Amino acid sequence: MMAPHRPALGFKLILGTLLLAALIVPLLGEPYYTKLIARMAILAIAAMTLDLLVGYAGLVSFGHAAFFGLGVYTAGLLPMLGIQQAIIIFPAAALIAGLFALISGAVSLRASGLYFIFITLAFSQMVFYVGQGLRMFGGDDGFQLKAPTLLIGNVSLGNPVVLAYTMIGALVLLTWVSHRLTRSRFGQTILAARDNESKLSALGLAPYPHRLVLYVIACSMCSVAGVGFANLMEYVSPSTMSWVVSGELLFMVILGSAATLIGPILGAVVFVGLEQVLSEWTEHWMFWLGALLVLRVLLLKDGLYGLLLGKWALRRQPSGSHQ
């Protein structure tokens, strides 16, 4: 995990360039690449919200895909009731995800360490099986998105350019909100709870309620990405809620560096990029992806974020105790 730091100018330049590239590509008239940008932004939101839990609160959730999937399903099911407007769909997704986070978090947060990891997995499996079991909505096959989410009037997220810009905008907004959150009193309490629980109780602060609030916030934000994904794929399927997706999101967080917010965003971008590049190059690209993950964990002290800050170092010593 990264210690607090001051981003250098070179770092801001690189990030700025990436953002600029993301904003220009949709204008080039290549729907495939526009959709790629949208996909990167969508997964970046999911990874960034996961970092709030993993990096800042020390809560390794292996069930984040559930909230992503709840967003996907909300965007898919509301049109069946005749509702297409984003102004209803996004908040509805956040509400549903938040509710499930409240219930599952209340139970999961009673556990710590490994137990927490596995209980979050258990809850996301439950949601997955519900999705799979709903035959009237295609069950395991899923179903086609009947109508895309409409932003204002007829401006639709079914249009790749609109989707890309909307998701980039959402990413920037949610990252800013998360950043403010971590810097606030609330955020400081969370960080303190991560690093030294006993000190916290000595101060009369209980970690549990703070963590639960953070859990609900982070998971609701993730559903925004899900709504975007439903519009990107024009398809709704339970595979969006599988534990493999949760694992991939964790990979993005660690690839980028946990507890940095920007790191996981970079991690998501690189992950999607790698998927593209590697799959062109070889049929067995999943092998290299797995190998990359192992190498990143074993050999590097910090992820992409550290690289940007010029602080990329190979591991000389074990990284010490946490979780």
Next chain:
Amino acid sequence: MALGLLIEQTFNGLQLGMILFLMAIGVTLAFGVMNLINLAHGSMLMLGAYFIAAASAKTPSYLIAFVVAMAGIALVAALLEVTLIRPLYARGHLDQVLATFGISIALNELVIWIWGREAMFVSLPEALDGFVQIGSNIQYPVYRLAITSVAILAGLALFALLSRTRLGMRIRAGAEKGEMIGALGVNVRALFTAVFVISAMLAALGGVMLGPLLAVQSGMGDPLLILALAVVVIGGIGSLKGALVASLLVGLTDTFGRMVFPDLLGQLVGNIVANASVYILMALVIAIRPTGLFGKR
């Protein structure tokens, strides 16, 4: 519910439970002794199945194929431990989860690379290819009984190893007071390698036995790994007794759940609850006892 059906499903539940037990002890042992959480365990099961499939294609004797497969697994596990797992002992659990997750993704693709995408098939050993008559109506496959028996034997062998041998004593000491045994002159590195190899072989044994029953394919161990993790959590991480109790509980819950819930709650809700029953159980246990049934507080 007819008695015959009850008996048959009980045997099925026991078989599933014992396979899960083989996987769960591996997970819980690695955690107890090395503080290692290993998500590549499902791949060990898969490799066991692939190795027996490959070995039996080369020799008509099931026994030889079995020995070759298990030896192969021991070798692979030892190599893996020394190169990739050893650095993980000093890391946090997140690192271990991700690194072993990465290993399992890579291994899943590696078997496709080597053996192709199509499912491989292992024939049942002749002697076990039949069924026993139970009561007037049930013919239960001999092979399934064999699986359950072998798993029980493996469990007993492990118990004997832990309680009666020097190695077992060191392992138990390592689980209790890891820092001390190094000071007592025990080669901790070798011990950890041994524990990892034993765990892997237990999982692979499950794969070797399931091979002839199911289709040998990439990723076949993953659904069982997830269930095994549920078992470990329910039983309490680090507790062998917990692993045994929980695996039987989970095996029977899953098997009977699939039978009972659709009838009780209708096809739709029943199927969902049947699939999710183990996870619901896990959530209930954690809600009441956050460290599992027999876990350390």
Next chain:
Amino acid sequence: MIRTTLAAIAATCLAFGSAGAYAQQKIKLGLILGLSGPLNVVGAEQKRGFDIAMDHLGGKLGGIPVEIVQADSKANPSATVQEFSRLIEKDKVDLITGLTASNEIIAAMKPITDAKMIFVGMNGGPAPLAGEQCNPYYFNVSFQNAQLTAGMGSYMVNAGVKKLYLIGMDYEAGHEHTHAARKGYSGDVVAHTFTPLSQVDFAADIAKIRASGADGVFAFYPGGPGIAFVRQWNQAGLGGKIPLFSNIALSEPTVFQAQGKTAMGIQMSAVYFAAMDNPANRKFVADFRVKFGRDPASYAGLAYDAIMLIDSAVRAVKGDVKNTEALRAALKKADFQSVRGDFRFNTNQQPIQSTYAVVVDARPDNSLYLKEVKVAAKNAPDDFVAKCPMK
């Protein structure tokens, strides 16, 4: 930016210069199959049929060299959508063929309609797409699901089944096939259940079947699960005790080796089997045996037909595949030699073909094969064509 400009210039040239006489240098064909995932056995067999077709055509379609862009649908609808998007928008193929499962075909409809891209289906035919939602860009060369299985209901009645147990994989095709089998069956249905796609251990279900007192079982399990089911069925002592029915998904040359003697006696419905006697099939089977050492399964035969169909259509439009309307008309004519003998398209672009009842039997050299029992329906359409707006 440059790429778009060039594309614009090229498009303008085409618009001015085509009038149907523009000959292509090369045809880009997207081949998408479920090569990984639960139906990988099926996808691999489809590829084999495709390979033989390419051998016979010398790597050309309608005499024009073809570039194949392969994609893996993983027998998963959401992966299918992604791959179609890639084939259409990135690889910019001329037309697409393949797919292994009915749920994938449904998912593919939106991408191909939006892009006005023709897709020739090699396996499976979901009911909605034969009826109200029939799609002018979708040609199904294989079978409509119910069409394949329809005869089994009455067949089972004639075989003396009084109490039927239906079981299948829980996805679109599983539902359609088991319901089609049930439709023609007039006896007592004891149970009609589905198991998850990924399930390969059927111990609990077999126990339930045994306890139900059924005297006939219709089981729909393609690929790996099909192999597992038949093996476990026999291990549980039910082989030969309770007759097993299906369509050719359950037991076929791809799985004969794995199932072994346990497959004998399974009765199924088929639109294609290796022993069919016509010149096109004799050639296909002979070359398949040489290359792969065994008989082809229906997946291979249907894939072969798909390529031959496309070849005939490309030949008819003299290579002008960009002219979608002309290509459609040519495909509709179905002017090719099918390995099934008689084949034509109905107004809903689904097949009009014969179905047969076959049984797994052993040749004198102990190898297994599918033997024709009788013709179940001759040159029949599917049940949904009336609902299709296309006429």
